Amino acid sequence: MSADAEALEIAPEEARPSAVEPAAPHAEGLRRIRIALAGNPNCGKTSLFNALTGAHQHVGNYPGVTVERRDGSVSLEGERSAALIDLPGTYSLTSLSPEEKIAQDELLTGGHDVVVVVADSTNLHRNLVLLAQVMQMGANVVLCLNMADEARAAGQVIDLVQMERLLGCPVVETIGHRRKGMKELKAAIERALASPTNLGNRLVLGERLDAALALVRDLVPADFVKPEAKAWAAAKLLMNDADYVARLQMLGTGTSTLDRITAIRTRLEAESGHDAALLITEGYFGFVDGLLREVITQSSRADARLLTKKIDAVVAHRVLGLPIFAAAMYAIFWLTFTLGDPPMGWIESGFEALTGWVRGLWPEGSESMLLSLLTEGIIGGVGGVIVFLPNILLLFLGLAFMEDTGYLARSAFLVDRLMHRFGLHGKSFIPMMTGFGCTIPGIMATRTLENERDRLVTMFVLPLISCGARLPIWMLLVPAFFPATWRAPMLFAIYASGLALALLVAFLLRKAAFKGEDAPFVMELPPYRLPTLRGVLTKMCERAWLYLKKAGTIILSVSILLWALTAFPKVEDYAIDARVAAGEVTVVANPKEADVAEADDVNDAKAKAVAAAEPAEPKAGTITEAELEALRGQEDLEASFAGRIGQTLEPLFRPLGYDWKIVTAMLGAFAAKEVFVAQMGIIYSMGEVDEASEDLRAALHRDYTPLVGISLILFLLIGTPCMATIAVTKRESGRWSWALGQFFGLTALAYAMALIVFQVGRLLGF
Amino acid sequence: MKTLCNLSPGQSARVMAIQASTAIRQRMFHMGILPNAQIALERVGPTGHPLWIACQGSQIALRLGEAEAVLIIDDVREAEAEAERASATTDLDSRGDQR
Numbered sequence: 089m090s091a092d093a094e095a096l097e098i099a100p101e102e103a104r105p106s107a108v109e110p111a112a113p114h115a116e117g118l119r120r121i122r123i124a125l126a127g128n129p130n131c132g133k134t135s136l137f138n139a140l141t142g143a144h145q146h147v148g149n150y151p152g153v154t155v156e157r158r159d160g161s162v163s164l165e166g167e168r169s170a171a172l173i174d175l176p177g178t179y180s181l182t183s184l185s186p187e188e189k190i191a192q193d194e195l196l197t198g199g200h201d202v203v204v205v206v207a208d209s210t211n212l213h214r215n216l217v218l219l220a221q222v223m224q225m226g227a228n229v230v231l232c233l234n235m236a237d238e239a240r241a242a243g244q245v246i247d248l249v250q251m252e253r254l255l256g257c258p259v260v261e262t263i264g265h266r267r268k269g270m271k272e273l274k275a276a277i278e279r280a281l282a283s284p285t286n287l288g289n290r291l292v293l294g295e296r297l298d299a300a301l302a303l304v305r306d307l308v309p310a311d312f313v314k315p316e317a318k319a320w321a322a323a324k325l326l327m328n329d330a331d332y333v334a335r336l337q338m339l340g341t342g343t344s345t346l347d348r349i350t351a352i353r354t355r356l357e358a359e360s361g362h363d364a365a366l367l368i369t370e371g372y373f374g375f376v377d378g379l380l381r382e383v384i385t386q387s388s389r390a391d392a393r394l395l396t397k398k399i400d401a402v403v404a405h406r407v408l409g410l411p412i413f414a415a416a417m418y419a420i421f422w423l424t425f426t427l428g429d430p431p432m433g434w435i436e437s438g439f440e441a442l443t444g445w446v447r448g449l450w451p452e453g454s455e456s457m458l459l460s461l462l463t464e465g466i467i468g469g470v471g472g473v474i475v476f477l478p479n480i481l482l483l484f485l486g487l488a489f490m491e492d493t494g495y496l497a498r499s500a501f502l503v504d505r506l507m508h509r510f511g512l513h514g515k516s517f518i519p520m521m522t523g524f525g526c527t528i529p530g531i532m533a534t535r536t537l538e539n540e541r542d543r544l545v546t547m548f549v550l551p552l553i554s555c556g557a558r559l560p561i562w563m564l565l566v567p568a569f570f571p572a573t574w575r576a577p578m579l580f581a582i583y584a585s586g587l588a589l590a591l592l593v594a595f596l597l598r599k600a601a602f603k604g605e606d607a608p609f610v611m612e613l614p615p616y617r618l619p620t621l622r623g624v625l626t627k628m629c630e631r632a633w634l635y636l637k638k639a640g641t642i643i644l645s646v647s648i649l650l651w652a653l654t655a656f657p658k659v660e661d662y663a664i665d666a667r668v669a670a671g672e673v674t675v676v677a678n679p680k681e682a683d684v685a686e687a688d689d690v691n692d693a694k695a696k697a698v699a700a701a702e703p704a705e706p707k708a709g710t711i712t713e714a715e716l717e718a719l720r721g722q723e724d725l726e727a728s729f730a731g732r733i734g735q736t737l738e739p740l741f742r743p744l745g746y747d748w749k750i751v752t753a754m755l756g757a758f759a760a761k762e763v764f765v766a767q768m769g770i771i772y773s774m775g776e777v778d779e780a781s782e783d784l785r786a787a788l789h790r791d792y793t794p795l796v797g798i799s800l801i802l803f804l805l806i807g808t809p810c811m812a813t814i815a816v817t818k819r820e821s822g823r824w825s826w827a828l829g830q831f832f833g834l835t836a837l838a839y840a841m842a843l844i845v846f847q848v849g850r851l852l853g854f
Numbered sequence: 855m856k857t858l859c860n861l862s863p864g865q866s867a868r869v870m871a872i873q874a875s876t877a878i879r880q881r882m883f884h885m886g887i888l889p890n891a892q893i894a895l896e897r898v899g900p901t902g903h904p905l906w907i908a909c910q911g912s913q914i915a916l917r918l919g920e921a922e923a924v925l926i927i928d929d930v931r932e933a934e935a936e937a938e939r940a941s942a943t944t945d946l947d948s949r950g951d952q953r
């Protein structure tokens with residue numbers, strides 16, 4: 089996978105001096121102190137990071153990959169501030185996943201003055217294996233035993249003094265989510281800064297292995313890694329790590345060195361009867377076991393997981409588990425959409441008020457292009473993004489809660505079998521469900537997946553799931569083309585085919601683009617923990633902010649572009665005006681507001697629909713001022729770039745049964761799916777319409793067959809994900825190739841499906 | 855040869871070996887699924903898998919494919935005998951001092 093290659097090359101932005109030279113005192117003031125946080129997933133690293141940095145942090149992605157990157161700054165003694173980076177949570181530092189590779193690279197080349205290894209005190213045996221690896225890298229370590237509250241409650245007592253003596257580095261206990269022990273942790277960091285140590289030689293993996301490692305270490309070329317990390321490189325070469333071997337091979341003398349290393353490995357494996365990778369991992373575990381035997385003066389009496397086990401007996405139950413999960417999902421979606429609705433209304437009216445206010449700045453009759461750009465291009469475009477914010481905030485609140493309590497992992501356990509059939513992961517389920525609401529938060533929810541491949545596949549297929557913004561389109565099209573009895577089944581069929589196609593495409597992607605073995609599904613089920621409100625809110629706001637940033641950048645520029653396409657060039661002399669001037673048509677004043685409202689609401693709609701079934705073009709007689717305005721709008725759009733593009737592309741879409749009007753409206757759908765409805769309204773000179781417009785339905789029914797309707801529904805369901813989707817896929821996947829591949833891939837699929845349906849349907853005589 | 859898939863919920867056993875690709879082996883090793891470790895099947899998913907296992911203080915979900923790669927010995931005495939036989943060929947001096 090190309091991401092792997094990229095991940096290895098995460099380049100430091102600044103020159104990184106070899107930081108951990110024990111002898112060299114730190115020249116303070118010359119460069120900023122750099123600190124890294126490393127630890128297993130779920131050890132409370134994020135909580136600690138938040139506690140240390142406060143608001144001074146930045147969340148983003150590593151370039152080219154889907155891995156989250158967190159940077160922050162922490163204030164130390166004497167007004168100094170240090171850069172703090174939160175490494176991806178990993179169980180080990182192999183080169184087998186982008187996360188681990190990034191963590192490894194950061195540790196080796198990041199030039200960190202101190203590496204804080206965070207460990208979950210309730211599971212030290214496994215957590216400290218990472219410590220052993222960081223020690224082997226020659227880092228200047230501070231060990232932070234987090235979750236001290238839980239460990240203490242279970243009765244575990246650790247002799248910290250003894251531990252410091254044996255390890256040779258500062259050791260502190262913390263309670264991350266309560267922000268306890270931060271002073272001690274900072275003091276420990278200061279101590280490590282004052283007297284940096286290289287713990288490499290404290291790591292004892294066993295006589296025979298250490299002897300073999302010493303032999304390999306002498307063979308590691310001088311510039312292969314930084315000097316302190318030679319032991320680490322030796323271990324990697326001894327266990328035949330593909331990346332290290334490849335790098336060594338590229339050096340001039342690499343091959344002969346490799347042969348000698350292979351000889352050492354062969355001898356070691358023959359003598360011990362196990363492969364080197366296992367021996368080394370066992371060595372780490374053995375070291376940790378030995379250490380813990382010396383420092384744990386009292387091991388836990390109570391089972392720290394007792395409560396967790398009781399809860400799991402119900403929520404992860406073979407039979408009860410799924411219904412409980414379904415209820416939980418339902419509750420989250422219900423809350424998202426019911427609680428999100430009023431604020432959405434407020435935001436909409438807020439933007440309307442803003443538009444009104446901006447309009448008011450231009451005196452009547454002097455409206456300019458700038459006004460149109462401001463109101464339709466900028467306020468309209470940004471408003472369209474911000475309007476989803478309440479939903480996004482609420483959904484992410486629910487998701488963050490599920491994630492931080494540990495329930496998310498249980499839900500993945502329950503649905504993994506189903507998802508895995510289609511090459512997806514149990515944790516893909518929630519993003520996909522979210523996609524029914526809106527594709528954007530769905531794509532962002534793929535962050536909860538641990539594996540890059542799973543994240544990429546899930547985000548690729550997400551637009552196939554019919555989002556909320558497409559509902560207006562279905563509400564317009566389905567009643568326009570199908571009799572009442574068919575409407576509900578059609579709507580269901582639309583949603584079901586979207587989901588089925590998403591699963592199918594995921595399956596094919598797995599077979600084609602991500603050939604080869606699945607990433608191992610070895611998913612930890614962490615103990616349940618009550619998250620703090622602050623922790624959950626922070627996570628929610630971070631993600632919402634990432635979403636909002638889009639409104640200011642890509643989405644804004646594309647909406648301006650789309651606005652320009654529909655606004656230019658302007659028609660100088662409207663045909664309708666000419667006809668009015670020629671006396672063919674007379675314009676009368678608009679009916680009073682009250683009448684209009686009444687006519688809109690009540691059953692007059694039907695009568696209007698009948699009237700509109702006639703071509704909208706006025707042959708003779710009278711039109712109202714509003715109708716005149718609408719007819720001008722129609723001429724504008726027809727002559728605009730968007731209209732011309734529609735007309736130019738028409739031959740391409742003819743085989744699907746579309747004319748230029750549909751193609752032009754689809755350009756609008758790229759801005760946001762629901763814009764399709766509005767564009768159709770303009771094209772049919774009906775001014776501003778919504779999806780419930782009977783006039784528009786009647787016009788569609790007149791101009792197109794139900795077969796075209798199906799073809800159109802298919803195309804809008806599958807193809808042309810909206811620009812926000814593209815933008816968010818770009819930011820979450822870290823590469824344009826994936827976002828554009830998604831856009832063109834899905835559009836091609838949509839074209840093919842619509843083509844087949846339309847042509848076959850025509851042959852069958854529909 | 856028995857694998858994790860042969861256990862029923864509630865049963866435990868000892869890991870003998872993991873027969874899988876480097877990626878899977880490494881991942882399992884680092885999660886604590888190592889030869890000689892005690893391993894227990896806690897529960898299974900709605901359709902019989904994934905498997906939910908407990909090993910060295912961690913709770914871990916494994917798919918069928920991964921679970922089949924974990925070879926086990928179910929009897930403790932048998933495990934000891936096996937370990938002893940292995941120790942005849944394995945080095946006790948290099949690892950015996952830590953385990």
Ligand SMILES: Nc1nc2c(ncn2[C@@H]2O[C@H](COP(=O)(O)OP(=O)(O)O)[C@@H](O)[C@H]2O)c(=O)[nH]1
Nearest residue numbers: 130131132133134135235263264265492619620
């Ligand atoms: N009891 C306890 N819970 C903690 C502690 N630190 C973090 N947590 C909780 O553990 C969960 C996971 O924490 P998080 O920081 O997201 O872990 P990460 O996956 O390592 O980043 C959250 O619900 C936290 O509130 C701690 O020291 N004690």
